[in-house]
Amino acid sequence: MQMYFPSPTLPPKRYWRDSDWFDAHDAELAEQYPNQWVAVFSGKVISHSTSLGQVLDELEPQDVEFPVIGFVEKGIHVYKNLSAFQNEI
Amino acid sequence: MSTKISLRFKTKYDGELLKHGLQVRVIRLMASVCFNTPMGWTASFKAIVDTGNPVTILPEIVHRHIHRRILHPDPVSLFGVGRGEVLAHLAEIEMAFVGKRQLSPPLRIKAYLLTDNSLPVLIGYEDVLTDVTLVSAYPRRKAYIEFR
Numbered sequence: 294m295q296m297y298f299p300s301p302t303l304p305p306k307r308y309w310r311d312s313d314w315f316d317a318h319d320a321e322l323a324e325q326y327p328n329q330w331v332a333v334f335s336g337k338v339i340s341h342s343t344s345l346g347q348v349l350d351e352l353e354p355q356d357v358e359f360p361v362i363g364f365v366e367k368g369i370h371v372y373k374n375l376s377a378f379q380n381e382i
Numbered sequence: 383m384s385t386k387i388s389l390r391f392k393t394k395y396d397g398e399l400l401k402h403g404l405q406v407r408v409i410r411l412m413a414s415v416c417f418n419t420p421m422g423w424t425a426s427f428k429a430i431v432d433t434g435n436p437v438t439i440l441p442e443i444v445h446r447h448i449h450r451r452i453l454h455p456d457p458v459s460l461f462g463v464g465r466g467e468v469l470a471h472l473a474e475i476e477m478a479f480v481g482k483r484q485l486s487p488p489l490r491i492k493a494y495l496l497t498d499n500s501l502p503v504l505i506g507y508e509d510v511l512t513d514v515t516l517v518s519a520y521p522r523r524k525a526y527i528e529f530r
Contacts, residue, residue, distance in 0.1 A: 297422030301478040301485045304414070304426055309482055312428070316392040316412065324397065330499070345441060345499045363428035364502035366408075368398060 294352045294360065304359040311336065311361040319365065327367035334360040387481035389413050389431060389518075389525035411518060411525055413505060417448040418476035418488065424448070426480045427503050431527075433516070435506035438477075438493040439470070444503060450475045453492065460494060470494035479527065486529055489513070 311333045315322070322331055322338070330348045332340040339360060340351040352360060392410045399406045411433075414426040417440075427444065439460075450473040457469040475493050479486035491509035505511070515528040 295425070297419060297424060298416075299422050301416050301423050301480065301488065302425075303483070303485060304480065308426065312390070312414070315428070316390060319392055320394040320397060323394070343499075345444070346446075359425055361426075361428065366410075366502070368396065 294355055294357050296349075296353060307335065308359040308361060315361050315363055322365045323367040326365050329365055330362065331365050332360045332362045385484050385486055385529040386526050387413070387479045387484060387486055387529075389527065391520060391523055391525060409520065413527075414480040415477050415503060415505070416480055417444065418478075419448045421447070423478070429503035429505050431511075431516075432504045432506060433511065433518075435504050437472075437508045438491060438506045438510060439496060439501060439504040440475070440493050441496050441499040441501050441503065448475055450495065457497075458494065468496060468498070470496050486527075 314336050315331075315333050326338070326341045329341050329343050330345040331338055332348050332352055334357045339355065339357065340348045342348050342351075345362075345364075348362065352362075390412045392412050394408050396404075396406045396408050411431040413429050413431050415429045416426050417424045424444075453472045453474055457471050459467050460470050461467050471494070473493060473495050474490060475495075476488050476490050478488050489510060511527075513529070515530070516525075517528070518525045
């Protein structure tokens with residue numbers, strides 16, 4: 294997998310098909326790979342792990358351009374992100 | 383001349399509640415983003431556009447190799463993420479939104495860099511949503527951000 298590009302690069306149409314596939318199958322993916330990072334290429338899961346680093350390591354030697362990589366949430370996750378220092382402007 | 387980047391809604395039902403006959407949709411507003419690194423720009427990552435999030439959050443593996451400038455030497459405690467409280471460094475990074483037909487201009491933003499990989503990329507307000515027009519029209523399944 295080509296990991297880096299000289300400038301931000303538009304992915305091919307296949308990437309967007311895979312992205313739509315990823316979203317359409319999110320519920321099934323959440324059952325199979327709960328709270329894991331998942332990589333999809335041409336409508337297939339090609340790597341999954343709780344560690345994104347492991348997914349990227351597995352993808353690097355493979356001949357896949359622009360896989361879709363995302364985190365599959367199972368259940369309802371609420372990310373609050375409140376730092377300890379809050380004041381109102 | 384503006385740049386419009388389409389966003390996508392991801393909708394599913396909460397599986398556990400569905401077993402009890404309760405239909406609760408889990409809806410996420412999704413974007414594709416890439417990051418600048420010393421080796422070049424990364425391929426795209428799926429990211430959640432989180433309007434309840436003040437500052438963008440990046441998991442460790444995403445920020446490990448990217449250009450970053452730590453803005454404060456001490457880590458900050460973030461509450462309510464992970465299993466309660468997690469530590470993160472505030473840094474300046476460079477990212478871009480990836481659309482089907484267009485790319486956003488590179489954005490230099492402040493972001494919290496997490497120490498683990500348990501969370502997705504969460505796009506927050508500071509330096510990102512503060513600088514764009516965000517349109518979210520779920521009934522029409524239409525969403526985009528517009529840069530002017």
